[in-house]
Amino acid sequence: MKLANRHCLFACLLVLIAVWGPTNVTAAESPTLQIVRFDLDVTPPVGSMMAYDPVVRVGELGLRCKGIVLLGAEKPIVLCAFDWIGIANESHDAFRETLAEAAGTTPDRVAVHALHQHDAPRCDFTAEQLLHHAGSTQLGSFASSHQRQVLNELRRVVSEAMQHPQPITHAGFAEAEVEKVASNRRLLGADGLVKATRYTTCLDPELRAEPDGTIDPQLCCLVFYNDHQPVASLTYYACHPQSYYRTGVPSPDFPGIARIARGQDVPDTMHIHFNGAGGNIGAGKYNDGKKENRLILAGRVAAGMKQAFDSAERFPITPDSIRWKVKPVSLPPAPHLNRESLETALQSPTKEIIESVPADLAWLIRCESGHKINLTCLSVGDVRVLSMPGELFVEYQLAAKQMRPDLKVAMAAYGDYGPGYIGTEVAYGQGGYETSQRASRVDKSCEKILIDGISELLEVTP
Numbered sequence: 001m002k003l004a005n006r007h008c009l010f011a012c013l014l015v016l017i018a019v020w021g022p023t024n025v026t027a028a029e030s031p032t033l034q035i036v037r038f039d040l041d042v043t044p045p046v047g048s049m050m051a052y053d054p055v056v057r058v059g060e061l062g063l064r065c066k067g068i069v070l071l072g073a074e075k076p077i078v079l080c081a082f083d084w085i086g087i088a089n090e091s092h093d094a095f096r097e098t099l100a101e102a103a104g105t106t107p108d109r110v111a112v113h114a115l116h117q118h119d120a121p122r123c124d125f126t127a128e129q130l131l132h133h134a135g136s137t138q139l140g141s142f143a144s145s146h147q148r149q150v151l152n153e154l155r156r157v158v159s160e161a162m163q164h165p166q167p168i169t170h171a172g173f174a175e176a177e178v179e180k181v182a183s184n185r186r187l188l189g190a191d192g193l194v195k196a197t198r199y200t201t202c203l204d205p206e207l208r209a210e211p212d213g214t215i216d217p218q219l220c221c222l223v224f225y226n227d228h229q230p231v232a233s234l235t236y237y238a239c240h241p242q243s244y245y246r247t248g249v250p251s252p253d254f255p256g257i258a259r260i261a262r263g264q265d266v267p268d269t270m271h272i273h274f275n276g277a278g279g280n281i282g283a284g285k286y287n288d289g290k291k292e293n294r295l296i297l298a299g300r301v302a303a304g305m306k307q308a309f310d311s312a313e314r315f316p317i318t319p320d321s322i323r324w325k326v327k328p329v330s331l332p333p334a335p336h337l338n339r340e341s342l343e344t345a346l347q348s349p350t351k352e353i354i355e356s357v358p359a360d361l362a363w364l365i366r367c368e369s370g371h372k373i374n375l376t377c378l379s380v381g382d383v384r385v386l387s388m389p390g391e392l393f394v395e396y397q398l399a400a401k402q403m404r405p406d407l408k409v410a411m412a413a414y415g416d417y418g419p420g421y422i423g424t425e426v427a428y429g430q431g432g433y434e435t436s437q438r439a440s441r442v443d444k445s446c447e448k449i450l451i452d453g454i455s456e457l458l459e460v461t462p
Contacts, residue, residue, distance in 0.1 A: 036161050037231070039067075040066075041063070044120075051118055051119075051120060063117070066270065076105040078105065082115065084121050084123060095112045096110040098151055101155065114417060116414050119247055122417070124359060124417070127142045134346045170225040173408045176305075179217075182238065184198070184214050185434070186198075198282065202284035220408075230266065233305075235271070240282040243287055259273045277411055279390070279413070279434060317381060324376065331422075331449060332367065333368075333443065337363070346361060375388060383407070383409075384409045390413065391417075391419075403460045409458070421434045424447050425447040
């Protein structure tokens with residue numbers, strides 16, 4: 001080969017190395033998973049209705065909507081938590097659709113949950129519409145002008161956040177025991193029936209002296225990292241979040257205060273908290289109604305959050321580490337719900353009627369239309385995060401963990417708030433508030449449906 005030709009070949013090789021070599025190295029080293037964080041103030045203004053009372057003033061601590069979008073594993077996945085009492089029926093659809101639109105995904109890849117604080121709004125567009133159709137001039141807690149403003153603002157906030165994704169390279173998971181917070185609300189007598197309900201504020205020392213009962217004392221923490229930097233921390237703990245309420249002042253209560261404290265401790269990390277299957281769980285054993293208990297309970301939850309966060313074991317993640325599964329289910333309505341009687345009652349919408357009938361009828365109409373609720377499962381390596389509807393009993397959470405002891409399982413409940421309380425089948429024969437006609441809108445047969453759905457999502461082998 002002539003010298004000139006060799007020089008030409010060598011020059012070509014240098015060009016190829018310059019063009020292809022560094023690019024390939026960069027592509028291999030660049031993280032392919034990203035996360036988007038969003039945070040929105042969702043505190044209702046003075047004069048608007050919360051779940052039980054109008055807002056008389058806004059205090060130092062507001063209500064938040066916090067969430068993440070995971071990018072790089074097929075279509076984006078959205079996880080979102082509201083400091084509201086519940087988001088039900090068409091409202092739950094609307095928030096999932098809005099988040100899906102803003103994040104560039106589909107509604108079945110969006111999980112929206114409430115933390116269930118009581119000095120906070122509810123949201124049920126279906127119930128609101130039923131009151132409008134009945135000609136009611138009063139909408140009570142179903143008045144949704146603020147909630148619709150939040151819906152529009154959320155679209156803007158998430159759309160803007162999507163312009164600033166951050167890389168994630170690792171995830172981590174740990175559990176920590178939360179001491180002296182959760183206790184079972186349903187106290188059984190020797191006959192196996194509920195003898196008393198130990199609500200989240202319990203003034204009776206004899207009821208507070210009863211054992212914790214069936215609870216899940218573990219707080220779960222899932223962390224996403226960019227190398228060693230924690231970007232987002234998601235925590236899950238099953239307990240009603242009330243210390244006291246009906247103050248007229250919106251409050252994130254003790255779980256929200258615990259989350260805020262963690263944000264002060266680790267300010268560069270987004271801290272998002274989800275309420276687990278806490279339908280029959282409250283702080284009643286450890287809360288006699290004294291106002292100082294709010295900060296005491298918050299401190300105990302924050303301690304659990306810190307311990308779990310600090311002990312999370314990091315592991316590398318790739319797009320193949322992330323999966324999303326959906327199981328649509330039909331939950332049968334409670335037998336006491338009768339459409340004709342509910343529609344008749346709604347024609348005379350007194351204050352008492354407005355408090356319950358629109359929500360009952362809204363759920364029944366959804367069921368009769370064939371509507372299905374999505375149970376979902378996020379997989380991150382050997383971590384599984386289940387998203388469930390309603391005020392779910394803790395037994396469902398414990399059962400999910402027992403199904404796959406080889407996995408790390410967490411659960412968020414209070415998704416679609418339409419069903420109300422969802423007890424176990426045996427609980428409907430035991431009495432008590434949670435499974436009463438006032439509280440639960442589903443039939444006892446829903447236990448098998450939900451357990452089968454959880455088993456499928458967790459890929460339990462027969």
